[in-house]
Amino acid sequence: MKITTVSANELELREGNATGIAIGAILIIAALAIGLYLRRTNPIPVWIALLVAAVGIGLILFSSSITVNANKATGQLRYQKKRLLGAQNTTYAIADVFRIETRKQWRLQNAPQTSGNQGPPMQEPVLVAQSVIVFKDGRELALDHQKTSSSMGVGSTVIMGGQGAETAMAAKVAQFLGVPFQEIMPPNMSGGINIIAGGGPSF
Numbered sequence: 001m002k003i004t005t006v007s008a009n010e011l012e013l014r015e016g017n018a019t020g021i022a023i024g025a026i027l028i029i030a031a032l033a034i035g036l037y038l039r040r041t042n043p044i045p046v047w048i049a050l051l052v053a054a055v056g057i058g059l060i061l062f063s064s065s066i067t068v069n070a071n072k073a074t075g076q077l078r079y080q081k082k083r084l085l086g087a088q089n090t091t092y093a094i095a096d097v098f099r100i101e102t103r104k105q106w107r108l109q110n111a112p113q114t115s116g117n118q119g120p121p122m123q124e125p126v127l128v129a130q131s132v133i134v135f136k137d138g139r140e141l142a143l144d145h146q147k148t149s150s151s152m153g154v155g156s157t158v159i160m161g162g163q164g165a166e167t168a169m170a171a172k173v174a175q176f177l178g179v180p181f182q183e184i185m186p187p188n189m190s191g192g193i194n195i196i197a198g199g200g201p202s203f
Contacts, residue, residue, distance in 0.1 A: 001131070001144040001169050009073045009078045011176045013169070014044035015066040015144040027056030067132075068143060070094060070177060076122045077133075079141055085147035098136045101144070104129045107148075112168075124148075145171060 005012035033047035069078040077092040107128050110121040131143040147166060167183060174181035 001166055010071050012069040028053050031056065066142065094177060096135050097177050097179050098134045099180040099182055100131065100170050101134055101182045101184055102129060102131045102170045105186050129166065131166060
């Protein structure tokens with residue numbers, strides 16, 4: 001999430017999902033290379049290459065970018081979500097915004113395999129965060145895409161990296177709109193000391 005316009009009366013943020021497009025392009029290129037190289041020796045890799053290419057195309061088609069524009073002079077909040085397959089444009093009243101939240105939760109994902117470990121993949125906890133606009137009637141809008149962060153536990157202390165700037169940005173949006181900001185941490189982190197590493201917002 002990045003602030004692209006800021007003044008006394010206007011704030012605009014953009015969040016692009018370039019990672020999905022880049023991964024999709026890499027998968028398509030890799031699938032073409034595998035298919036062309038192995039097409040004469042064995043037909044099975046060709047089918048695998050086609051499947052990988054289909055996944056890459058799907059990632060590109062469904063990757064999205066988010067633009068949020070808040071204008072105090074008009075009292076309007078414009079929200080745009082763009083995909084290659086189309087765009088969603090919606091306008092809301094700033095007065096209807098209740099608060100801004102950054103929600104964090106733990107998810108399990110497979111840990112990287114080491115060369116000496118041939119057993120089943122180990123799972124490690126990864127912190128996932130997303131900031132949302134919450135309206136007075138209960139509606140919600142995503143300010144950014146879900147982001148994962150590396151984390152390390154030392155006793156009761158949890159050290160996190162990579163999400164401090166996003167949290168600070170969400171707090172800045174709340175300050176501009178004149179609404180409360182709330183950071184919601186996972187329940188099992190409430191007893192520890194949370195050190196969030198990361199820079200401040202970038203303009």
